[in-house]
Amino acid sequence: MNRISLIAIIAASLSVSPAAAQFLPSEQSLQGLYPGDTYSPFAQRAFPSQVFWGDTHLHTSLSPDAGLFGNTLGVDEAWRFARGEEVTSATGLPVKLGRPLDWMALTDHSDMMGFATGLFNGDPAITSSEQGKGWYDAFQQGGDAATAAALDLITNFSQGTLDPALVEAYSPGSTAYGSVWQEVVDAAERYNEPGHFTAFIAYEWTSLVAGNNLHRNVIYRDGARRAEQMMPMVTQPPVGSTDPLELYKWMQNYEDKTGGNVLALAHNGNLSNGIMFPVDEQYTGRAIDETYVEQRAKWEPLYEITQIKGDGETHPALSPEDQFADYETWDAGNLDLSEAKTPDMLKGEYAREALKQGLGLEVKLGTNPYKFGFSGATDSHTSLSTAEEDNYFGKAASAEPSLTRVTHPFTETENGIFPGWSLVASGYTGVWATENTREALWDAMARKEVYATTGPRMxxxxxxxxxxxxxxxxxxxxxxxxxxxxxxxxxxxxxxxxxxxxxxxxxxxxxxxxxxxxxxxxxxxxxxxxxxxxxxxxxxxxxxxxxxxxxxxxxxxxxxxxxxxxxxxxxxxxxxxxxxxxxxxxxxxxxxxxxxxxxxxxxxxxxxxxxxxxxxxxxxxxxxxxxxxxxxxxxxxxxx
Structure with a gap:
């Protein structure tokens, strides 16, 4: 550039009009010219400006039912897959997400976490029990014997007839259980990368009352330093309970002891046979009182409205004038089809009806226990968080892609059937947050600034x-x-x-x-x-x-x-x-x-x-x- 051109530019900048703000001192540049606080609409934002996608409900081989029914993938494969890596499924198929997730909560069942792995490996604490030795021998034999053993084990678990020694060996306080929980916590720490991917420490409290689903997922805001100070809450006696009020006590104790934060979300109410959203009394016979409504409102800000086992927004019998009410409806019975569904049960199972009943309970007792936001999740037991219709890997290893998974029943008893084709490729949770960190995402969940989808990321x-x-x-x-x-x-x-x-x-x-x-x-x-x-x-x-x-x-x-x-x-x-x-x-x-x-x-x-x-x-x-x-x-x- 020659000297004459440079002088001309300097002269022009000195005589520029006030509207040409880029040549004026910064303190004058936008004064009176722009109505906003700053020209850049992205600067100094105090509100959440991004939506982050994730799954609040996924199981690995550490969950007894997942492991017993063929899932061989552990926590590392689950985290790698969620972050966008290709893995090999339990049935030997290569699989990868179309788009990585931004975050995930890995929620293995807290009851007897790691038991299936111990059983397959011949843990002496299991094989020294006559009951455990029989199951171990059956799994070594394989085929129909292994399938029968898995069903027998899960039946004994749900009915509370497991050998007490087996329960003790894989319950909080035992060496085996402590080791498994440490594995869960350590894995979440390894894969948590603030700003890029959030790995929540979490578990599923699996309350199953006579086959009726009262499950809750517990999600930590915290890292290992706090999470490893207390073992998760379980349902099996003598240390556990199926009563949600006892879970709330555990949550309060955790926060008091560690200074940390946890929240819970109920899920899959459509398989509770009417007891997920009680109005008059709990399944225990205890009246719905001020304690119940206050505790549930405090600890459960979210509800899982959609997942693999059906959609939970509403039912056509509850919303007959809603043309979109009959969407992925599961209403044959409870979780294991040990009891058939009757029409009177529906009011205690669906989100929209619970929201309405909550308005009445607030007038009666002063607090709305069903003032929840909506989350979506997979509840997959394959370690693979797949909610894409064209990339769906099923509920369990037995429902991974095959010629017969469409026709093979998911559950079938004399009370009804959940057909294989009725499983749902659902869902995900969108979280409006300021950044992709445990703290920011958890805080958004707590204030319910989240929404559920059946899979698409709209x-x-x-x-x-x-x-x-x-x-x-x-x-x-x-x-x-x-x-x-x-x-x-x-x-x-x-x-x-x-x-x-x-x-x-x-x-x-x-x-x-x-x-x-x-x-x-x-x-x-x-x-x-x-x-x-x-x-x-x-x-x-x-x-x-x-x-x-x-x-x-x-x-x-x-x-x-x-x-x-x-x-x-x-x-x-x-x-x-x-x-x-x-x-x-x-x-x-x-x-x-x-x-x-x-x-x-x-x-x-x-x-x-x-x-x-x-x-x-x-x-x-x-x-x-x-x-x-x-x-x-x-x-x-x-x-x-």
């Missing part, structure tokens, strides 16, 4: 307030208005600005970048009238393709592009993004209420169709070949 925001309008969506970053004027999913609405105000909700969704387009967004409302009546209604608030509701307000189906012969679909229908500001037209300021958003995709193939096309599997006529996957946001609550 981005969903949901805010509630009193003053949202369409202008708030005239931006690519409506979250600024969302946090300024309202509250996010999982929160309580702020007080109304006046007696005539009605709440407004801002919701928007972007489809999974490699997934299907969106059919619609709905807002689900539940409320309790002043006379105690519990009601619900589903509102379509945004939809694709310019459809118009009919005279009854029903929106026509979006249609389908699924190619059955190729197990494919095209995004020629639906929308890549949908958004709406919706004001409740039926708002009653005297009625307590909750609201959550449900985002529905266009139809896509289920995993069984991929099995048909790729493997040539015979598909039963009653098996669903397609489905409309979805997301459920945590609710927002209104209290008069």
């Amino acid at each position: 981005m969903v925001r949901f805010f509630g307030g009193w003053e949202f309008d369409d202008n708030d969506l005239r931006s690519r970053a409506p979250a600024f208005a969302g946090y300024e004027k309202g509250v996010p999913m999982g929160a309580d609405l702020r007080p109304a600005p006046g007696p005539d105000a009605a709440p407004s909700f801002m919701v928007y969704a972007l489809r999974d970048p490699i997934g299907a387009n969106l059919d619609r967004i709905q807002i689900v409302k539940g409320w309790r009238t002043p006379d105690g009546t519990l009601q619900e209604k589903v509102y379509d608030v945004a939809w694709s393709d310019g459809r118009e509701p009919d005279g009854n307000g029903v929106l026509p189906d979006v249609g389908t592009t699924v190619d059955i012969e190729a197990a494919n679909w095209t995004n020629t229908i639906g929308a890549s993004e949908l958004a709406s500001v919706w004001t409740d037209p039926d708002f009653d300021p005297t009625a307590s209420a909750f609201y959550y958003a449900r985002v529905i995709e266009i139809p896509t193939p289920r995993w069984v169709l991929y099995d048909k096309v790729r493997l040539g599997s015979e598909i039963p006529e009653e098996a669903a070949l397609t489905g409309q996957e979805r997301a459920y946001t945590s609710p927002i609550w209104y209290t008069p």
